[in-house]
Amino acid sequence: MADTTALAGRVAVVTGASSGIGRAVAHELAAAGVRVVLAARRAGRLAEAVAAIRAAGGGAEAVVTDLRDEAAVExxxxxxxxxxxxxxxxxxxxxxxxxxxxxxxxxxxxRAVLETNVLGTLVACRAALRHMLPRGAGDIVNMTSASAHEAWPYLAAYSASKAAVHTxxxxxxxxxxxQGIRVMTIEIHNVATEFAxxxxxxxxxxxxERWKELGLLNPHTPLLAPEDVARAVxxxxxxxxxxxxxxxTLRSRAN
Known part of the structure; x- marks a missing residue:
C-alpha cells in the first residue's frame, strides 16, 4: 500500500459526502491529514459528517451543493x-x-441522473482544472460502476451515466x-450504502429477482463497505x- 501520510497538508473536495462512500472517503482522507471540503445536498447530514471528522481530530468543512446547479458547483x-x-x-x-x-x-x-452524474462531474472537473492546470499538479478521482459495462436491467439510466463518466x-x-494532472477512476460493484x-x-x-437470475446480485456474497472504497481512493x-x-476495479472477493 502507498504511504497515506504523504497526503498530509493537501486540500480535497469530495462530492456526495453526506453519507455512504463519500462520507467514508472524507473520513479516510481527513485521517491522513487532508483538509476536506465535503459537498452534498443534505445540510444536516453534512454537518454530522463534519462534526465526526473534527471530533476525530481531522480538518473538514461542509458546503451544501446540488451538482445539478452549475453555479453552485463553481x-x-x-x-x-x-x-x-x-x-x-x-x-x-x-x-x-x-x-x-x-x-x-x-x-x-x-435528466436528473445525467445532470447529476455526468454534467455534475464535468462541471466539477472543469472548475478544478482551472486551478490545477496553472500549477501543473492535481488529482481527480471519478467514481464509476461495474454497471457501466454490464447489462443491469431496470438500471439503464444509471448505467449509461457511469459509462459516460468512464469515457x-x-x-x-x-x-x-x-500537464501534471492525474485523472483516475474507481469501478465499484455492490457496496452497502443508501443508494437503493x-x-x-x-x-x-x-x-x-432479475439481477439474481443474471448473476449480478448474489445474496450469499458479502457487500463491500464504503470504507473499502475509501481506502482505495x-x-x-x-x-x-x-x-x-x-x-x-473493486469487487467483493467472491465476485
Missing part, C-alpha cells in the same frame, strides 16, 4: 481555493439512480496527463507524482 471549488489557497484533489462521488424498464423510462428521471475520464486523462433507498419500491422486487491519491493508478 462556487464550491472557487470557495475551497479562496479559503485554502489551493486544491490538490477532487473526488467526484455524488450520484443518483432510478430503476425502471427502458420502455417505461421517464424523461425527468433520466469522459479517459478522454480527460489523455488531454491533461502531460430511492428506488421505486413497487419495482424493486422484480428488479432484484486514498491509495490512488497517495501514489508518488510520477505514478498513476488510472483505473481500479
Amino acid at each position: 462556487r464550491l471549488v472557487e470557495g475551497a481555493v479562496a479559503r485554502h489557497g489551493r486544491l490538490d484533489a477532487l473526488v467526484n462521488n455524488a450520484a443518483v439512480g432510478h430503476i425502471r424498464p427502458v420502455a417505461e423510462g421517464r424523461t425527468e428521471e433520466w 469522459l475520464s479517459r478522454a480527460l486523462r489523455a488531454e491533461v496527463a502531460a 433507498s430511492n428506488f421505486d419500491p413497487a419495482l424493486l422486487p422484480a428488479a432484484t 486514498a491509495f490512488q491519491l497517495a501514489q508518488p507524482a510520477h505514478a498513476s493508478v488510472h483505473h481500479l
